[in-house]
Amino acid sequence: MTRLFCQDHPDTLRLDATALKTRPGAVLLSQHPFYPGGGGQLPDQGIVRWHGGEASVTGFSEEGGAIWALLADGIEVTGEVQAEVDPLFRQLMRELHTDLHVLNALVFRDFDGALVTGVQMNADGTARIDFDLPDADNDRLRALEPELNDVIAQDLAVQTHHLSLTAAHAEKGLLRSRSVTPPPSSEGLIRIIEIVGLDRQACGGTHLASTGASRPVKILKIENKGRYNRRMRIGLQGV
Structure with a gap:
């Protein structure tokens, strides 16, 4: 997988670019700041501007390892452009994704290394994370909320590292999903998100620079989903 600009520079939301290839409703840019979605995180929202016009980005399409931006109204773009991410939406996704990592860490610690079976972040400021927890006490899970918010308030630094696939598999607890592992980069490296x-844990999404940049979180609901899955729903307070 190609290393994304947004993974290394999540605060850079605007880039000048050239339309390398184009067709009605889609453009392949020389560079862009967008996260195209994946790992339960929604794709960025944003705009592509050019001399005399602009179009909303409605999604992304990966074709032969290249990521095309899909444009509203079938617009066809040529020449020099400016690509810009919606800052409020990016912030929302960064908060939710970082908060899910905090919750994941607490569950992994307190529930015998329980693995993740699914994740989804939503545009309304809520998210859900599913764990392989067939025998967990829901009240124990709900009781994690004060510590979850305490970690947010501690403003712990969030750092990015890269490890070889071999080293990532060798470090216990680094790969938390039961079924999905972030694909290695073209250099064969796995991206690691560390909350100091x-x-x-391995992850390909966008995150905050520190936990304190998130709003407090509420555990909204805990559900049993099938024989093994326990689903925890969270929401950002004030959204």
Whole structure:
């Protein structure tokens, strides 16, 4: 997988670019700041501007390892453009994704290394994370909310590292999903998100620079989904 600009520079939301290839409703840019979606995180929203016009980005399409931006109204773009991410939406996704990592870390610690079976972040400021927890006490899971918010308030630094696939598999607890592992980069490296002093795990999404940049979180609901899955729903307070 090609290493994304947004993974290394999540605060850079605007880039000048050239339309390398184009067709009605889609453009392949020389560079862009967008996260195209994946790992339960929604794709960025944004705009592509050019001299005399602009179009909303409605999604992304990966074709032969290249990521095309899909444009509203079938617009066809040529020449020099400017690609810009919606800052509020990016912030929302960064908060939710970082908060899910905090919750994941607490569940992994307190429930015998329970693995993740599914994740989804939503545009309304809510998210859900599913764990392989057939015998968990829901009240114990709900009781994690104060510590979850305490970690957010501690403003722990969030750092990015890269490890070889071999090293990532060798480090216990680094790969938390039961079924999905972030694909290695073209250099054969796995991206690691570290919340300093709390957690390290493989992930390809965008995150905050520190936990304190998130709003407080509420555990909204805990559900049994099938024989093994326990679903925890969270929401950002004030959204």
